[in-house]
Amino acid sequence: MAMFSSRNWREYPQRYRMEASRFKKSGKTYFPPRTVDPETGDTKQEMVRLPEIGKLLTYTVIRVAPSMWGDEGPYALGVAEMTDGTRVMAQITDCDVEKVKIGMEVRVEFRRIQSEGSAGVLSYGYKFVPKWF
């Protein structure tokens, strides 16, 4: 399917800068940003950027990957809890996939993610790398 670039650049604030929404009433931060706070129904919010450090809550190693990821497999993918408590899913890169562990500290880096759709729009965003790198 053709992928229009608007679908890509619309997400830049999240993919490039990890912009999240923090609601005034509850003080809760959501990533990706939401219009409505699920806890309070509040819509008053400010933009905050997520911290760049987190800890892996869970992960997997994708060994059978769709062909668009084929030349990158096996790749690790995980959910990290960032230092402010928000949770983010991203690939874990720059490390041996066999050494990825729950509880591992990760840092966010800006990387090429994929080329989307038949138009091959290059998409960039965040990936996790082990913190010791």
Added chain:
Amino acid sequence: MREVCVVGIGMSKWGEVWRRSLRQLFVDAAMEAIKDSGVDHLDSLYVGCMSSGMFVQQEHVGALCADYLGMAGLPAARVESACASGGIAVRQAFLEVASGASEIVMASGVEKMTDCSGDDATSALAGAADQEYEVFHGATFPGLYAMIAHAHMDRYGTTPEMLAAVSVKNHHNGAMNPVAQYPFEVSVDRVLGSVMVADPLHILDCSPITDGAAAVIVTSEEVARKLGKPYVKIIGSGLATDTIAIAQRDDITAIKSAGMALDRALKMTNRKLSDVQFAEMHDCFTIAEIVVMESIGLYKPGQAGPAVLAGETALDGKFPINSSGGLKSKGHPVGATGVAQVIEVFKQLTGRAEGGRQLPGSPKIGMTQNMGGTGASSAVHILEVA
């Protein structure tokens, strides 16, 4: 609300059914259900279908199915909630009959998944997850459930052997089901020795890609009595949703929507979970069955894996799960699965389960749990012998 009953069931052939199209699969199941029930007309039709648009580029499935059933003119609509589409088709039929708006409604589901490449099928199925924040980063469905599995193993000590035991049990049951796509036994060693898809899930932890359709006739008790055949009552129906992405959930090791849907279904009845004797559960991956067992309150967190290993959910166990073979062995044509679960419970309650998988002791109450995506939606039905 008035009493609602299931009076007839029908299934197409399930598997890689290259000779049958989307519409033909539906008609095969629908004709069988009509014949089985003895009804002489339908008042409306619901078709659960997840992604015919991506699998075979066909939308507008409600009209298509009514048309090819020879009933153009019939009120008909498609219901979509990913892999819970079928369960929700049953729920819509239930509500329509319960409200008194219709007397005889067909709840059906269909999916034609093998007319496209495995890659295209994977990408269609991924539509049940969060495209921008999961799939964009390389998540596949096995990958998402694998992350649930790793978190569960880390917190509760669940092992790959416990996951494999779900597959072994469901294949054992499916081997007795004449409609099952993969009606053969597997051993724990074979599951653990099969190709790793997404750590810690092997290919034999995963349900397959399947063509197939299923249909049930839902009606009032008055009509059911007049038809004069064994029927079952739908005594409870519950539906619940959760965040679309697993990262947004407080607890990645639970599927909250399953518990909420069950509570809502039970609330319609004067029954408790302990009155329910068996279940068809959404074992799209082996870990899913374990997590759902815990999330509906059947077992404490961390206790479901050991219970499966101990045989507590086998055909002769204290709470049999997936006597049909489940999604794992019977197959998983996503839109049809929720309807087929109701068919298995109907068969068990009316003594019609084939091949030696009929549950002992004539059970009176059974349930179905059908879910979409990683549990962002769950539909539960409780059925009782009439």
